[in-house]
Amino acid sequence: MSVDLLLDLQVEVRRLFIAGSSLAEGDIRLSKLLPSLQKAGEAAPVFKRLADTTEGLIQAPRAESALKLLELATLLSAVMHTQGKTDVAGETQPVSSAGLSLPTEVTFRRLHPLLEALTTKGSGRLEQIRQAYEDRSFLDLRALPALCSALDDVYSEIPEFIQLKILPEFGQAAVPLLQSQLNLQGGKGDARRLQLLHLLQGESALELVQEAGASGAPELKIAAIELLSGYEGQEGFLLEQSREKRKEVREAAYYALARLASIPCQDRLFEAVASKDAELVIYPIRKCSALTLHKRIIAHAEEQLDRYSASEGKAREAALQQLHTNLRCLNSHAHELAEIAFPMLGRLMATDEFMTADAGVVQDTAAELLLALESEPSDRFAIGLHSAYKGKFIGYSFRAAFRQLSPAELFDRYADAIKGRSASAKLLQQAIQQIVHEQLAGSDERAEAVPEEAWDRRWVKALAGQDLTDLVCAFAHQNDRDVTSYLVSKLKDGSRVNDYRTQNVLLTLFRVGFKEAPELFMGLLENKTSRSFYYIDWRMKQLFASMPKAYAPRLRAFAEALAYESVKNELLEIVEALEAMPDDQAGESGKGVWQWIKNKMY
Structure with missing residues (x-):
């Protein structure tokens, strides 16, 4: 009162x-x-x-x-001031010291953006969390509770980043909070907490993982199954889970069984190949290192081929579907199984009854597997499919021949088949494009042309004859009159300089040393229909850098007239580097000048 x-x-x-x-x-x-x-x-x-x-x-x-x-x-x-109370009603309880060994040296002004990103919704939060990770400001006692809670964030990339990158760095300090937040009947966030607890505690968390596997919600059960596959004595539990009613749990169990790869595990995986779970078990089997399982599947594929040839109707269709499943299981270990798999595949590809329209997808799978064997006998067999079945497998044949034949032999055997618009010609063109893509993508630097020693020089004119411009650009290495005339013909009056194909042709002309390339490029730049630049990619930058120094004033005039400031500044930077180029390099063009300008700019 x-x-x-x-x-x-x-x-x-x-x-x-x-x-x-x-x-x-x-x-x-x-x-x-x-x-x-x-x-x-x-x-x-x-x-x-x-x-x-x-x-x-x-x-x-x-x-x-x-x-x-x-x-x-x-x-x-x-x-x-004399009327306040300092005591609290009730019995005293011990205070949890979770994480109290962590520092709190980061200023709140610096920590606040991270806390806000962890506790709010909206865009840009992942970038803020990554920034905190890079500058190490996340290692603070005040951030730990929010980081653990953010494992439930609906934007999957955030909890994934926190789980993989951030929380492991807290070590044991994160364990009490993770344990207090863990709900075995929860969802994805709790599955992440279980995985983190196992990561941080190791075998000490085994009892908790077993409990989650036995009675947890589906998400936690799946996480537990994955973790238990690394321990001995869990085979019985995992075999039991492979028969669970939930599809996603069975799939997780199959992966775990593939990792254990014991005889009972192999038996269960082989059983699943011919069951309703065939699609679920294909990728786990691919990951299984036990070649004995794959050999059993090869034998089973032989049986299905016999069954396919001897049956009709639904039985024939079922055999074909099972054969397709078997073949898909063998992809990851094809090279190791080459000696055993090749006779089966050779027989399959030589069986006329198998070359029907309804078996088209299975035929392609078998042909891909034949190439994946990477053995000389299988490649020679694939080469022999060059003209078989109206050229249906000519693409696979060409890819095998590329590995086994010399460049001249390859050209002599396949050059005529590329002509025309037949289905086999298109398949051959696609095969060449696939190899070219692999060669260009596999280069340490951004490659502009295929390795000259890997292909016969005659290919470039053969490709030009079929109007395959992109391939001509990739195969051109010399300033050949016929080739450059073909490429120049592609630069029509309506060509836009910011079009990919136009840039590709121009870069090729510069690369082979075509003297008119600078004027062709400059003419397209100064064309009023080609002055809308919203952005520039590496091709346009390299084209600018490939120009002789004498064109610097015209290039500057073009750049300064552009509407977009960012594009203008990027191009002017290259022009300035071009103007500063030494006179002894001023008459050059191509990679050397581009490399010099890149060094000057960066």
Whole structure:
């Protein structure tokens, strides 16, 4: 009751400080509180003094009211500070010291963006979290709870990054919080917590993982199955889970069985190949290192081929589908199984009954597997499919021949087949494009042409004859009149300089040393229909850098007329580097100059 009275008096004192002490004389509100203060003063001297001071303020003339108000406020403040309580009701409990060994040296201003990214929604949060990871500001006690909670974030990339990169660096300090937040009946976030606890605690967390595998929600059961595959004595549990009613749990169990690869595990995987779970088990079998399992599947494929040839209707269709499943299982270990798999594949590809329209997908799978064997006998067999079945397998034949034949032999055997618009010609063109793509993508630097020694020089004219411009660009190595004439013909009046094909042709002309290439490029740049640049890629930059120094004024004039400031600045930077190029290199073009300019710019 006394505290309430003091609070009421404090409210009135604050009111008079705001309104002005001159209004205190005869104040009605203070007058109403005075009797209660006087009554409380009968029991406590301090309240009697408050009552007297309050009465003195009420009766004080205006000239003295300010001093009396200040005196009352000071006394009231002193009394109020004696009325607080520092004890807490109830029994004392130990305080968890989770993470208290972590530092808190990062300023809150620096930590705040990370905390905000972890506790709010919206775009740009992952970038903020990555920034905190890079500058190491995340290693702070205040960030740990938010990081553990963010494992439930709906934007999957955030919890994935936190799980893989951030929380492991906290070590054991993160364990108590992860344990307190873990819900075995939860979802993906709790599965991540279980995986982190196992990562941080190792075998000490095995009992928890077993509990999650036995009675956890599907997400935790899947995570537990994956973790338990690394321990001995879990085979029985994993075999049991491979028959669980949930599809995703069975799939996780198959991966775990493939990792264990014991005889019972292989038996279960082989059983699943011919069951309703055939699609689920293909990729786990590919990961299984036990070649005995793959050999059984090869034998099973032989049986299905016999069954396919001897049956009709639905039985024939079922055999074909099973054969397809078997072949798909063998992809990852094809080279190791070459000696055993080749006779089966050779027989399959030589079986006329198998070359039907309904078996088209299976035929392609078998041909791909034949190439994946990477053995000379299988390649020679594939080469022999060159003209078989109306050229249906000519693409596979060409890819095998590329590995086994010399460049001249390859050209002599396949050059005529590329002509025309037949289905086999298109398949051959696609095979060449695939090899070229692999060669260009596999280069340490951004390659512009295929290795000259890998192909016969005659290919470039043969490809030009079929109007395969991109391939001509990839095969051109010399300033051949016929080839350059073909490429120049592709630069028509309506060509746009920011078009990929146009740039590819120009880069090729520069690379082979075609003298008119700079003027052709400059003419396209100065064409009014080619002045809209929203961005520039590496091709345009290299074209600018390939120009002789004498073109620098015209290039500058073009760049300065561009509307987009960012594009203009990028091109002007190259022009400035070109202007600074030494005179002894000024007449050159191509890679040498491009490399010099890149070094100058960066």
